[in-house]
Amino acid sequence: RGEVRGGACPAVTARGGGGGGRVGGDGDWGGDGVELVEQLGASRDDLDAYDHRTYTRLCNLANNFLDVAKTYGKVIISERALPIAQKTIKPTDIGGLAGGEKYKIHNILFKFAVDWQGYYGGDEYVMKAAGHELKGLMAIYQCQLKKLHVPLMCLIDYKGYRLIAISILPISSTTLVYGSSDGGATVHATNPEICKIMKAVGRKLNLKEHWGGLNGPQKLISGPTDMEVHSTVDGKYFVCDFARLFPPAVDSNNTLLAAKRGSFLYTLLRPELVRRSPLPLSSDACSRFGAHSKELHDREVQQMTQWLLDYVIPNFAIDISSDGVEFQKLVPMLHREGINCRYLGMVRAWASNPDVRQKLLTECLARVMKNMIRKRMRNLLNERKFALEEYFRADLLRFLNTVLGSDANSGHFWCIEVKAALRETFPQCLSRAEESPDFDLSSMISRHVLIERLQQITGFELDDRVVDDIRLNPQRPFELVDSDIEQLAERTKHMNVIEYAEATSLYIQSAQRQGSQKARLFDLAMKKYEAAVAAKPDDAITLTAWGNALYAEYQRTFADGLFQQAVDKYNAAKDGNRLLTLGIQSRTRGES
Numbered sequence: 001r002g003e004v005r006g007g008a009c010p011a012v013t014a015r016g017g018g019g020g021g022r023v024g025g026d027g028d029w030g031g032d033g034v035e036l037v038e039q040l041g042a043s044r045d046d047l048d049a050y051d052h053r054t055y056t057r058l059c060n061l062a063n064n065f066l067d068v069a070k071t072y073g074k075v076i077i078s079e080r081a082l083p084i085a086q087k088t089i090k091p092t093d094i095g096g097l098a099g100g101e102k103y104k105i106h107n108i109l110f111k112f113a114v115d116w117q118g119y120y121g122g123d124e125y126v127m128k129a130a131g132h133e134l135k136g137l138m139a140i141y142q143c144q145l146k147k148l149h150v151p152l153m154c155l156i157d158y159k160g161y162r163l164i165a166i167s168i169l170p171i172s173s174t175t176l177v178y179g180s181s182d183g184g185a186t187v188h189a190t191n192p193e194i195c196k197i198m199k200a201v202g203r204k205l206n207l208k209e210h211w212g213g214l215n216g217p218q219k220l221i222s223g224p225t226d227m228e229v230h231s232t233v234d235g236k237y238f239v240c241d242f243a244r245l246f247p248p249a250v251d252s253n254n255t256l257l258a259a260k261r262g263s264f265l266y267t268l269l270r271p272e273l274v275r276r277s278p279l280p281l282s283s284d285a286c287s288r289f290g291a292h293s294k295e296l297h298d299r300e301v302q303q304m305t306q307w308l309l310d311y312v313i314p315n316f317a318i319d320i321s322s323d324g325v326e327f328q329k330l331v332p333m334l335h336r337e338g339i340n341c342r343y344l345g346m347v348r349a350w351a352s353n354p355d356v357r358q359k360l361l362t363e364c365l366a367r368v369m370k371n372m373i374r375k376r377m378r379n380l381l382n383e384r385k386f387a388l389e390e391y392f393r394a395d396l397l398r399f400l401n402t403v404l405g406s407d408a409n410s411g412h413f414w415c416i417e418v419k420a421a422l423r424e425t426f427p428q429c430l431s432r433a434e435e436s437p438d439f440d441l442s443s444m445i446s447r448h449v450l451i452e453r454l455q456q457i458t459g460f461e462l463d464d465r466v467v468d469d470i471r472l473n474p475q476r477p478f479e480l481v482d483s484d485i486e487q488l489a490e491r492t493k494h495m496n497v498i499e500y501a502e503a504t505s506l507y508i509q510s511a512q513r514q515g516s517q518k519a520r521l522f523d524l525a526m527k528k529y530e531a532a533v534a535a536k537p538d539d540a541i542t543l544t545a546w547g548n549a550l551y552a553e554y555q556r557t558f559a560d561g562l563f564q565q566a567v568d569k570y571n572a573a574k575d576g577n578r579l580l581t582l583g584i585q586s587r588t589r590g591e592s
Helices: 032-041 052-078 124-143 194-203 271-276 294-323 327-336 341-350 354-384 389-403 410-425 447-458 464-472 496-510 515-535 539-559 562-573 576-589
Strands: 102-106 108-112 151-157 160-167 176-179 211-212 219-222 228-231 237-240 460-462 484-490 493-494
Touching: 052 102, 052 108, 052 160, 052 493, 052 496, 102 176, 102 576, 124 160, 124 493, 160 354, 160 515, 176 194, 194 219, 194 228, 194 271, 228 562, 271 294, 294 327, 294 341, 327 341, 327 354, 341 354, 341 410, 354 410, 354 447, 389 410, 389 484, 447 460, 447 464, 460 464, 484 515, 496 515, 496 539, 496 562, 539 562, 562 576
Parallel strands: none
Antiparallel strands: 102 108, 108 160, 151 160, 151 493, 176 228, 211 219, 228 237, 460 484
């Protein structure tokens, strides 16, 4: 509806104002950010309408936040096991114990994704929940609803831990107008304006309105009961606590949720799948918050999960077995179909193409090894209290040499240990023959591809010559030495607004240039759009902007392939109006 459509803000803090200079550089992640994104919300249909500097300023805002978060986040993680008196950055008392220790610096709140109360069954599952927090935030942001704003947020993975960094919001216990801050005991939903906006959020994300609340009067809400919306004196609404925005996955036998403790907190359906549901789904299904009409809400989620298991996954496996798949595009394709990575084993069980099965196995192995490396690093940091990088390098070196066959434990690792991890994390991944304790699983994959993928998802970097040597000697045991590890870097996940803003800025600049410089900037813009979509495959805003850029370039150059590429992007964005316009224009020009 026009009255609630506009730009969502990606950055807000307790400090107002803003102005010129280095955007967000003084710790004010709001101010300019609100103005910038609200401007951009009106310009998405005409990429030439705004100076590229507007997009560059938005990108600088997000990058500055990311730089500050990484700088202090690495210190907080490195000092995690030290006594408080010895920490450079000390925990902040902001009231209550929920979520464990918190740190506040430069208007950024930091908190560890650890299972400090034992609700999740392990730290790795809390890390997944933190990932859902970021996905939920991005989903709300992509709704592009006027007055509705979200904080900047990133996840920092370093030395085995995941740290959540989020810009501080101008909120308090007195500003809550929607949702619950006390575990559902009290639910707020009396403000007509925010109720209307949140109903629009539900429509966009295919989340149903339902009655939320435990003991007191229940309220009709969209989204999870424990997601909060706060109102400020200037009429803006700020959203926080996004982790349970999408409903949990639960099959008809309820085995998925029953398998692990607290799994309803992290075993969620992907937003792409929720959008495909013929009926809107309740965020509070299969939880204590969804007591009202529980059987109906749970059954609808069960039916959608069962459709995923019985139809979506088998058909995806059949398609990629028939058409093949590039290894780097495997996970984005999986996500675009609404399939979580936890179902990679099931996809492999359905796949018949040997090359595709090898790639699926490689991805499964990389992910279980990532968890192994993280756990070893956490144990090392906790044991030594403050471990220098050389200790982490030495431990990583031992692990990688085991993987590469040059350690005495390599045989046991590939025949026993890694298979146990695969069975737990990716059920159905292994065939009956591969399950045999005599079967060496390393014979089924290309080791250099596995090592390259491990680098991407874990953060360490090896000398390029090492990977080439492993590729040239695929069967021979390979021994790494300390100098082969170039660095142990942090790895971050963040809103794709950075890549989107960079892409759009580059495209606008390319439209203003000529010759080779124009082509270079256009190619860079396309790569940035691709990276933005890889981070969020259902990002209709970025897909449409990408399609707009391709079609505008086609109108200027009539270059082969650009028209069809634009159509593909509009199809992925489900932008029917664009497709209708292109269909009329294509018939006029004789395009097929």
